[in-house]
Amino acid sequence: MSEFKTLCMGCMEPLKEAGVCPYCGYEDGSPSLPSYLPPKTVLDGRYIVGRLLSSNGESALYIGFDRTADEKVFIREYMPDALCTRTRESPDLKVNVGAVVQFKNYMSEFVELNRAISRLRTMNHLVAPTDMFSQNGTAYVILKYTDAVTLKQYLADNAGELTWDQVKKLFPPLLTTLACIHNAGLLHRGICLDNILVTERSELLLTGFSIAAVRTVNTDLAPELYTGYSAPEQYASSEWIGTWTDVYAVAAVMYRLLTGCMPTEPMARVGNDDLLEPAKINPNVPANVSKVIMQAMRLNCDQRIRTVTDFVTKLFEEPSYMQKHPNGSTQTIPIQVPKQSGKQPSKKKSRRKKTAVIANVFMVIIALALIGILITGFVLIAQMFLPDANIGIPNDGSLNVQTGPPFSSAPTQPTEPTTEPPVTTPAPDTSATSSQPAGAMFAMPDLLGKRYDSVVSNSVWTGKLEFDVTYDYSEEYENGLIYEQDIESGTFLTGLTKVKISVSKGLKVVEIPDFRDEMGIAMLKEDYIAILDGLNIKYECREVDSFEPTGRVLAVYCKETGGEVGGQINVAEGNTLYVDVSYFNPNMGIAG
Numbered sequence: 001m002s003e004f005k006t007l008c009m010g011c012m013e014p015l016k017e018a019g020v021c022p023y024c025g026y027e028d029g030s031p032s033l034p035s036y037l038p039p040k041t042v043l044d045g046r047y048i049v050g051r052l053l054s055s056n057g058e059s060a061l062y063i064g065f066d067r068t069a070d071e072k073v074f075i076r077e078y079m080p081d082a083l084c085t086r087t088r089e090s091p092d093l094k095v096n097v098g099a100v101v102q103f104k105n106y107m108s109e110f111v112e113l114n115r116a117i118s119r120l121r122t123m124n125h126l127v128a129p130t131d132m133f134s135q136n137g138t139a140y141v142i143l144k145y146t147d148a149v150t151l152k153q154y155l156a157d158n159a160g161e162l163t164w165d166q167v168k169k170l171f172p173p174l175l176t177t178l179a180c181i182h183n184a185g186l187l188h189r190g191i192c193l194d195n196i197l198v199t200e201r202s203e204l205l206l207t208g209f210s211i212a213a214v215r216t217v218n219t220d221l222a223p224e225l226y227t228g229y230s231a232p233e234q235y236a237s238s239e240w241i242g243t244w245t246d247v248y249a250v251a252a253v254m255y256r257l258l259t260g261c262m263p264t265e266p267m268a269r270v271g272n273d274d275l276l277e278p279a280k281i282n283p284n285v286p287a288n289v290s291k292v293i294m295q296a297m298r299l300n301c302d303q304r305i306r307t308v309t310d311f312v313t314k315l316f317e318e319p320s321y322m323q324k325h326p327n328g329s330t331q332t333i334p335i336q337v338p339k340q341s342g343k344q345p346s347k348k349k350s351r352r353k354k355t356a357v358i359a360n361v362f363m364v365i366i367a368l369a370l371i372g373i374l375i376t377g378f379v380l381i382a383q384m385f386l387p388d389a390n391i392g393i394p395n396d397g398s399l400n401v402q403t404g405p406p407f408s409s410a411p412t413q414p415t416e417p418t419t420e421p422p423v424t425t426p427a428p429d430t431s432a433t434s435s436q437p438a439g440a441m442f443a444m445p446d447l448l449g450k451r452y453d454s455v456v457s458n459s460v461w462t463g464k465l466e467f468d469v470t471y472d473y474s475e476e477y478e479n480g481l482i483y484e485q486d487i488e489s490g491t492f493l494t495g496l497t498k499v500k501i502s503v504s505k506g507l508k509v510v511e512i513p514d515f516r517d518e519m520g521i522a523m524l525k526e527d528y529i530a531i532l533d534g535l536n537i538k539y540e541c542r543e544v545d546s547f548e549p550t551g552r553v554l555a556v557y558c559k560e561t562g563g564e565v566g567g568q569i570n571v572a573e574g575n576t577l578y579v580d581v582s583y584f585n586p587n588m589g590i591a592g
Contacts, residue, residue: 009039057222058214072145127207152193161260174204189215191249192229232266251296446489479506508572515553546582
């Protein structure tokens with residue numbers, strides 16, 4: 001106990017004596033809520049629990065101390081208060097009558113979510129779990145402690161709003177992290193000022209992950225939605241939630257930062273959407289940024305920007321000169337005439353200024369004429385040579401130059417430039433593209449290693465790329481990843497172009513996955529089947545009478561290989577994995 005007396009249970013700073021902490025003001029022996037762990041509780045023989053920091057319908061967050069590593073930590077306890085209780089007499093959770101199945105199901109989701117986040121712990125802008133274990137009839141997650149303030153507090157310390165220059169420096173790393181989280185198949189669903197931290201180095205960290213049931217309405221758990229930031233689909237359990245849900249929240253956060261105003265709650269916008277554009281509230285917000293934020297906050301998720309990647313592209317890549325001023329349009333260029341002061345300039349100075357103005361106008365006219373000539377020449381050259389040229393450009397697909405009138409010819413397959421005599425090649429099949437006008441030019445993206453479902457659903461390539469897909473097994477690429485493309489990345493293309501890609505079906509021989517999680521809890525049938533589908537394993541489910549709740553996986557077996565969990569199964573040869581699933585039968589073993 002002497003060790004506990006040297007630590008403040010409010011902030012885990014060392015103290016010379018018990019009493020009021022000089023750092024945070026916490027008083028030793030302060031009362032705590034009986035439903036949560038009391039301060040000085042020891043978990044896993046290693047972690048000292050401090051005061052309760054926050055709680056929602058899913059879990060409770062405490063400050064803690066790791067005696068082994070001698071450092072502060074955050075401790076998150078799975079504690080769905082609508083399904084269980086705790087008393088002063090014992091730290092064990094008592095599950096409510098009739099709620100055992102829901103309690104265990106949500107705990108499995110809680111564990112799986114944090115396990116998935118822990119795989120991303122190398123990312124610098126994410127507060128990820130460092131340890132997980134079970135105790136007291138529930139699950140615990142240890143998070144790395146960070147001495148940071150919430151974005152809400154940071155905003156309050158900066159006069160209630162930020163400039164676009166500040167926002168565009170802060171957010172790119174966080175948005176990149178969020179895109180990686182989405183690529184891993186995860187959603188946050190709770191992005192807001194309270195769940196974004198700002199470090200002393202002015203870097204943003206994403207925290208506050210929770211399972212889906214607590215971030216939507218009409219579930220067994222009390223919902224935790226954030227007014228102004230939660231997307232409209234989170235208020236209706238029948239609506240689909242996806243990457244677009246987090247896009248709405250991020251845009252709403254930017255809206256709040258740039259305007260100083262809380263965005264209107266989405267349900268209040270239904271039928272009378274009076275949400276003002278950021279630029280109308282704060283004229284210093286760039287017009288393009290203002291419009292993109294509004295596109296990302298549309299109530300209809302089908303009309304909303306769907307992915308973080310698209311959001312970033314639209315937000316940070318302003319329209320080019322030619323996009324702002326299409327070919328054929330004219331512009332009036334105002335000439336700034338110097339204001340006359342009370343003192344009249346000499347005739348010599350006046351003539352000099354007049355000559356300079358005329359020279360400036362002349363130079364502007366010449367520049368505009370040259371630009372027009374260059375644009376016209378570029379279009380003519382592109383029309384004549386582009387289909388047969390392979391121009392070296394960045395391979396990130398970012399080049400998007402408007403060329404005025406559409407090209408009249410359909411694109412053909414690019415060939416490598418060479419100094420040798422040209423070789424005649426057969427004309428490609430243009431039946432799929434002959435009806436499509438070739439408009440904007442773009443670079444063939446590098447698709448290798450990317451998930452096919454993400455690529456094909458990306459609206460960026462709509463009207464540009466048509467995918468001819470073949471599937472085969474690969475020893476190098478996971479199931480669903482693209483491992484071959486017939487058009488080299490960086491190739492300059494126009495119009496709708498057919499590209500042949502090969503998508504991996506995964507390994508021919510794979511290891512049979514475990515149906516129990518790290519805490520030894522049997523998975524639900526649908527969760528285990530999702531894993532099998534991801535590995536391309538053929539399966540057959542069989543119901544088995546059991547005392548276990550219905551729908552839990554009890555055992556797995558491959559007849560062809562004799563393999564069980566950890567054994568091998570030949571996917572290419574169509575080996576079948578038999579999955580025994582529990583069917584609750586209270587009369588098992590009763591004679592007669």
